[in-house]
Amino acid sequence: MTEVLGLVFVAWLVYVSDAVWWIKPDRIVLYGPAGCKLGAQLGPRFVLRGSSGLFIPGLFPTFHMHFEVDATSGAAQRTKERDIVAVAEQACAAARRLHQLATILWVHCFVLAPALLVTFGLRRVWIFIIVGLFGGAVVIIGFFARAWRFLYPSDSPGWKREVLPMVLSPFAAICAADTLTRPLFLSFNGLAVVRALATREDFLRIVRFYYFRDDPNPAVHALLARDFEDAVRTPPARAGMEMEGYCPRCHTQLTRLTGTCPECLDIEIVPFDAITPSGGPSDRFQSAARH
Numbered sequence: 255m256t257e258v259l260g261l262v263f264v265a266w267l268v269y270v271s272d273a274v275w276w277i278k279p280d281r282i283v284l285y286g287p288a289g290c291k292l293g294a295q296l297g298p299r300f301v302l303r304g305s306s307g308l309f310i311p312g313l314f315p316t317f318h319m320h321f322e323v324d325a326t327s328g329a330a331q332r333t334k335e336r337d338i339v340a341v342a343e344q345a346c347a348a349a350r351r352l353h354q355l356a357t358i359l360w361v362h363c364f365v366l367a368p369a370l371l372v373t374f375g376l377r378r379v380w381i382f383i384i385v386g387l388f389g390g391a392v393v394i395i396g397f398f399a400r401a402w403r404f405l406y407p408s409d410s411p412g413w414k415r416e417v418l419p420m421v422l423s424p425f426a427a428i429c430a431a432d433t434l435t436r437p438l439f440l441s442f443n444g445l446a447v448v449r450a451l452a453t454r455e456d457f458l459r460i461v462r463f464y465y466f467r468d469d470p471n472p473a474v475h476a477l478l479a480r481d482f483e484d485a486v487r488t489p490p491a492r493a494g495m496e497m498e499g500y501c502p503r504c505h506t507q508l509t510r511l512t513g514t515c516p517e518c519l520d521i522e523i524v525p526f527d528a529i530t531p532s533g534g535p536s537d538r539f540q541s542a543a544r545h
């Protein structure tokens with residue numbers, strides 16, 4: 255029993271190390287079920303070095319879609335919402351079969367194999383477990399290659415490079431759909447992709463982050479903020495009457511009126527009473543927003 259638990263634990267560690275990926279602070283990961291508005295995570299979930307760190311996707315079935323975009327990509331990058339939605343739909347269709355196969359392989363590795371090991375012992379079932387593991391990975395690689403050639407026609411042979419980790423560790427095949435879809439939008443304007451695919455709440459949170467700061471790409475963000483400017487400047491719902499001010503960038507609420515945000519450092523606090531009775535921001539708010 256202890257040996258079985260040890261084997262499953264090692265397998266789980268290998269699987270987790272294959273599933274997580276390194277992410278830089280200006281990268282945004284879009285995640286969620288296919289066909290729905292996606293969540294958007296700016297930068298890593300676990301910061302490890304500088305502002306970079308790890309993104310950890312869902313490790314249990316059912317598996318979700320993941321796209322990664324660059325928040326600072328230039329104005330010349332593709333921005334058309336119709337194109338973005340069409341590419342996302344193609345990716346979801348291509349990833350669906352990989353997700354189904356990944357679920358079967360996951361169940362084989364982490365449910366069926368441990369149950370068989372406990373019931374019949376390693377000597378009687380090891381061949382079944384190994385054949386299932388490598389057989390499952392080979393089938394997934396086959397579907398991955400076909401889907402890659404369809405989604406990346408200008409980089410058709412690139413699938414060979416991408417499947418190398420799956421050849422070395424069959425557990426990586428469980429994450430094949432992420433490997434397939436993650437880089438799909440790197441040639442697009444990152445914030446335009448977030449606008450098209452993410453929830454409005456997550457889009458506004460990320461746009462605020464770039465809008466209220468000295469921006470290396472002001473044209474891009476002015477373009478994106480134009481239709482959303484009022485929403486970007488809308489204050490958060492006041493959490494309590496003791497809250498005197500808030501950060502226009504991260505919406506942290508504070509019990510003081512002045513100074514800078516403890517999270518964003520160079521962003522000045524905006525008083526809640528800066529909002530005029532008509533609902534529009536006062537001059538003071540406008541002045542804080544320009545910084």
Ligand SMILES: [Zn+2]
Nearest residue numbers: 501504515518
């Ligand atoms: Zn802040």
